[in-house]
Amino acid sequence: MSSVVAVVGATGAVGREMLRTLERRNFPARRVVALASERSVGKKLPFAGKELTVELLEPKAFQGVEIALFSAGASVSREYAPIAAQAGAVVIDNSSCWRMDPEVPLVVPECNPEAARVRPKGIIANPNCSTIQMVVALKPLHAAARVKHIVVSTYQATSGKGHAAVEELRAQIAEIAAGKQPTVKVFPGQMAMNLMSDWKPGQHGYSEEELKMVNETRKILCDPEIGVTPTCVRVPVVTSHSETVHVQFHRPMKASEAIELLRGAPGVVLVQGEYAPGKEPQPLLAADTDPVYVGRVRDDLAVPGAINLWVVADNLRKGAALNAVQIAEIL
């Protein structure tokens, strides 16, 4: 059965990726509506060999819409998601606004597809990019041995901060190549050739991004006792987030067992073999592809029964647009 689908925030980095994903996966849409704020109205966006004209995001825009994919930031979601749901659409929201609402399921189809069925507010939340790729890798291991404690360090791409951030990184690289001083506007400092923690402050010295990894992981894996130790770092990469993940379990796990569990796990591509320089998953190789790449699966040297992983995925695809469209597909 085909649906009428609205993409809210269609001109943003994730919104554009949502349109590409709907097209690439031949999503059964009778009609696709591109919505955005006033300054983008009238813009043309390519879709399925034709063009969509961006329409104004306003309450009446949701008349007849069955699925509304939101990616326009938390404040837009807070205002318009209930309006879209009221109009009869199922909202799949990519912002952080509704994720921890107990009446809103937080869904990664490889992990908890059943949660999408119960949505009292008509809203399903799409998790944070850095969380999605980690839980896809952890799910088969958690099912087998129950995750107890994760220490995760991220290497996050600039596209997670939007179009303007990517443009600034590219501009800074051109400036450096030309021997000029890089111009800084979007980031709090020079991002090219540098590292940064540029998220909003959360609590207890953690960034909001880090606290999302703690809370969302527990909600998606349905286990409030999982301990998560997160450090989020931005790296001068355009696309794909990477993560080192140290995992301790309630029941000891060997790397050899983890490899068997990850081989063929939903959404996962296992990149295994002995350590070889440059043969592990890399952001450049993961960019513009769908899977979550898991490599460097190895027994921990200090904690018996713990393992270490290196997890890489395209943050705009599995980390955002693809996961949202996959949720729409299971509805």
Place this chain on the structure above:
Amino acid sequence: MSSVVAVVGATGAVGREMLRTLERRNFPARRVVALASERSVGKKLPFAGKELTVELLEPKAFQGVEIALFSAGASVSREYAPIAAQAGAVVIDNSSCWRMDPEVPLVVPECNPEAARVRPKGIIANPNCSTIQMVVALKPLHAAARVKHIVVSTYQATSGKGHAAVEELRAQIAEIAAGKQPTVKVFPGQMAMNLMSDWKPGQHGYSEEELKMVNETRKILCDPEIGVTPTCVRVPVVTSHSETVHVQFHRPMKASEAIELLRGAPGVVLVQGEYAPGKEPQPLLAADTDPVYVGRVRDDLAVPGAINLWVVADNLRKGAALNAVQIAEIL
């Protein structure tokens, strides 16, 4: 008392930094001899307002040398360090060749200066860059509460791989800015806008670099029971390594206590305050400076009594040349 100092591998990235460090710290050298392999003989290197002419590395070059700073790779050190020691020099070796030899002390002056006194082979080893900055940060904490387990993820600069690697990164950035395909020779793939694990394979799925962090940390902190979980990653940064460090202790430690211990600790600059985007230590800010910058000191969210750190230092200075010269200074 002033000495005759030889720098072996004087034309390399670390060798040049050693000359700059000797000059900057007004090291009491009666004479400085720059040694290198045949193809560099006759090159001129700036030193203290004059020029040093590179001389041939051969056994007789060590006649009269009192301190020999080696940074020409493990095979040169294996051959020439005993020759230099035999000729009466104290060798301070920056390669991995002698580090785990039980008759060779492995010294970070802020951690174990006393170890430099006992050197049966006449050789003192300078630890690996990624280890040095971590143990400088850990030492005051270890003294207070004994470190039990560390999970460390590195973000390592390209200069750790030498001149040619930095030149390749810069060339790739210029190629990307010009819309060309980046040329790959030194790295096993494109390094610009990417991440990589490009070290030699070690054992059990770990790289040699990672195993160095395990073994050297235990030797420097004189505690063979410290558990180390390392993941080493190369990032497209020119100078300064960065590390996320999760630390568990035998006696629980609060972040507030760690902050007091780190404030004013030898070699450490504490960058504290609430989390603020872009205000944490960064490789670009640490480059061309001496300290080990420690920031983001926070209580762990999952393990009571554990803390998390973000540690950044110039890998050519404290990570290599500065530490070697500091060892020479305590002799």
